[in-house]
Amino acid sequence: METIKPALHHVTFKTTHLSQMVSWYRTVVGLEVTFQDDNNAWTTNDQANHRIAFLSVPGLSDDAEKIGHNGIHHSAFEYNTFSDLMSSYDRMRREGILPAFCLDHGVTISLYYKDPEGNFVELQSDNFGNWKESTEWMRTSPEFKRDPIGTFFDPEKVFQAHAAGRPFDSLHPAMRAGDFLPDTLPGIGLPIPSSAEMTEPAL
Numbered sequence: 739m740e741t742i743k744p745a746l747h748h749v750t751f752k753t754t755h756l757s758q759m760v761s762w763y764r765t766v767v768g769l770e771v772t773f774q775d776d777n778n779a780w781t782t783n784d785q786a787n788h789r790i791a792f793l794s795v796p797g798l799s800d801d802a803e804k805i806g807h808n809g810i811h812h813s814a815f816e817y818n819t820f821s822d823l824m825s826s827y828d829r830m831r832r833e834g835i836l837p838a839f840c841l842d843h844g845v846t847i848s849l850y851y852k853d854p855e856g857n858f859v860e861l862q863s864d865n866f867g868n869w870k871e872s873t874e875w876m877r878t879s880p881e882f883k884r885d886p887i888g889t890f891f892d893p894e895k896v897f898q899a900h901a902a903g904r905p906f907d908s909l910h911p912a913m914r915a916g917d918f919l920p921d922t923l924p925g926i927g928l929p930i931p932s933s934a935e936m937t938e939p940a941l
């Protein structure tokens with residue numbers, strides 16, 4: 739029988755910091771509460787009744803070894819344009835919310851933020867401007883096959899270049915070439931050797 743494909747609808751976190759999490763996700767991606775009680779919240783930033791939910795029941799505890807444990811690495815939200823991504827970076831940096839690491843994946847420009855419990859949230863824009871082309875590039879490009887992770891960049895350097903008027907068509911190849919590398923390469927939330935994050939305390 740044919741597989742009827744359902745749409746991805748929402749992600750639900752277990753949390754010990756309900757109000758902080760709701761507040762942080764509201765600030766970062768504009769999630770508004772559809773319903774909240776003492777222990778739970780269901781939030782959305784589009785027409786769906788909820789996109790991110792939080793369950794905060796007694797008995798939960800922080801995971802001090804989150805990076806080395808199985809589980810979700812990140813959720814992701816996509817802006818329509820690179821310019822929207824940059825202006826959102828600017829809005830959040832003014833509130834002291836900065837990305838943990840940033841990558842030009844070839845297929846997307848991606849800023850990874852860390853929520854109050856150490857879950858990563860990727861904010862991205864599609865480098866091709868449409869899913870059909872970016873999917874085809876991911877599927878067939880030797881460049882993606884060779885390096886599916888991509889090139890780190892310093893978001894402030896890229897933001898300043900964008901703000902100065904450098905067009906994306908010029909920025910993107912330069913970012914891929916490493917012209918905007920951060921001064922020190924950050925960890926990416928995985929237990930890879932030499933990552934200082936292995937000893938980083940859980941928030």
Ligand SMILES: [Fe+2]
Pocket residue numbers: 812814860
């Ligand atoms: Fe992702």
